[in-house]
Amino acid sequence: MTRRETLISRSIVYAILTAKEDGRPARKPSLLRRALRLFYLYWLSFRLVREDLxxxxxxxxxxxxxxxxxxxxxRKQIDKKNKGVLIPMGDMGYSGSTFFCTNDGAxxxxxxxxxxxxxxxxxxxLIPYTDHMRVNRSSLLVHITNFLESTHRTIGTLLGLAPSHHIVMENILYGQDQEPQDGPKPKWESWDLKPTSYFFPERDIAGGALASQATKSKLADEFNDKIRxxxxxxxxxERQIENDTLxxxxxNAVDYSLFLVRISASDAPTIEPEPLIQLEEAGDEPTPSVQPPFTPPNPPSWRTGVVSSDGREIYRASILDFFWAKHTIHAKAMTTLVRGYNLIDDRGPMSITTDSEEYRNRFLDMCxxxxxxQV
Known part of the structure; x- marks a missing residue:
């Protein structure tokens, strides 16, 4: 782990563990520290945004x-290799986002x-999302558990060396790295799916010859099979996908994806069931028990694992990356560029320049x- 990754991850951990009830940092920095922190590269002070939600x-x-x-x-997860900090997972997409994973993989x-x-x-x-998740317990939208933003600007954030905002979300690949007590290591498969019928310059201009394989590898996956x-x-x-995408x-969000996980039923982690959460309890806050984050409700959900109709596979699924809005200035600029290109070579819209309802329809058709x- 690099020094940059270590300092950023420690900044995130410190905020989550020590923030006040309102999400603000536990300590107010001195005047000297406030003056000097502009020159920080990687160490940031984060606040938890809307912790009340x-x-x-x-x-x-x-x-x-x-x-x-x-x-x-x-302190509870000291490891000689990574010293208990978050585990870096690198750049995993076009947005330039970086990922960390907690030591327990949750x-x-x-x-x-x-x-x-x-x-x-x-x-x-934020508010539509939290309102929706309160009343839709079976939603496939990824569970975002915290949203962090930097309390100040630094040279690191101004230069793009240290991201000023992070989200914390549940990892639906939780359990993948658990070593089996006997037998072969479980085989897990995953796909990040978007409608592939859109215009992707990296793939469609000059047959993809102008883009590197590393660049093209970040395009959406294709799932050449069926979930049974x-x-x-x-x-x-289908009902829940329609509800979430509405x-x-x-x-006005576009370019979101369906993250699909497939596990052989014999390889799936054994998890004890919890009592069923009734939909009429949506307005109440249940008393949480001390459980792993992916202990499923009864019946199982798409975030904890749904057994295929033939009993041979278990599926997990979640809708991710709903941060691109069609009405933002950046999206409008991209739309103008694509329209200009289409005057020369009509390829249609990209997934980031299409209308939100049109994207929704193609996304639903894909799902x-x-x-x-199977009967």
């Missing part, structure tokens, strides 16, 4: 606060470095297209 959500999701903080507590920390994305989430998406569900499972899956379309109903 996220803490009740964690309660609704049955995340015990002590267990949650224990995932970030370096949570991911993703940077949101681009201003138009974190500004959209904070000012336009019963009729009831398929109906519920919210995203209403917020329905990967389902095979």
């Amino acid at each position: 996220f803490k009740p959500l964690r309660g609704i999701w049955m995340i015990n606060e002590d267990s949650y903080k224990a995932s970030f507590n370096v 949570y991911l920390v993703k940077s949101v470095p681009r201003h138009f994305e974190h500004d959209f989430f904070k000012n336009d998406m 569900l019963s009729e009831a499972q398929a109906t519920e899956f 919210l995203l379309a209403n917020c 329905k297209g990967i389902v095979e109903v």
Whole structure:
């Protein structure tokens, strides 16, 4: 782990473990420290944005606060290799976002470095998202448990060396790295899916010859198979996808993706069930128990694992990356560029320049297209 990664991850951990009830830093810096912190490269002071919204959500999701903080507590998870800090996962997409994982694998920390994305989430998406998640316990939208922003500007944030905003979210690959007591190591597969019918310059200009393989590897995956569900499972899956994407379309979001995980049933982690969370309890905050974050409700959900209709596979799924809004200045500029290119070579819109309702329709068609109903 580099010094940069170590300092950024420690800044994040410190904020989560020590923030006040309102999300502000526990300590007020001295006048000298406030004057000097402009020159920091990687060490930042973060506040937890709208902790008054996220803490009740964690309660609704049955995340015990002590267990949650224990995932970030370096003193309880000292490891000689990574010294208890978050585990860096590198750059995993076009946005330039960097990822960290908690030592127990339960949570991911993703940077949101681009201003138009974190500004959209904070000012336009945050309240609709939390309202939606409170009343839709079976939502496939990823569970975001915290949103952090820097309390000040530094040379590091101004130069883009240290991201000023991060989200914390549940990791639906939780359990993948658990070593089996006997037998072969479990095989897990995952895909980051978007409609592939859009114009992607890296793929479609000159047949992709102008882009490196590393660049093209960051494009959306293709799932050349089916998820095999019963009729009831398929109906519920489609209903929930329609419900979630309606919210995203209403917020003018585009370019989100479906993260799909497939595990052989014999390889799936054994998890004890919890009592069923009834939908009529949506307005109340249940008392969370001390459980791993992916202990499923009864029946299992798409975030904890749905058994295929033939009993051979288990699926997890989550909708990710709903930070690109069609109405932002950046998106409008990209739309203008693509329209100009289409005057020369009509390729149609990109996934980031299309209308939110049109993107939703293609996304729904993609999700329905990967389902095979078995009686």
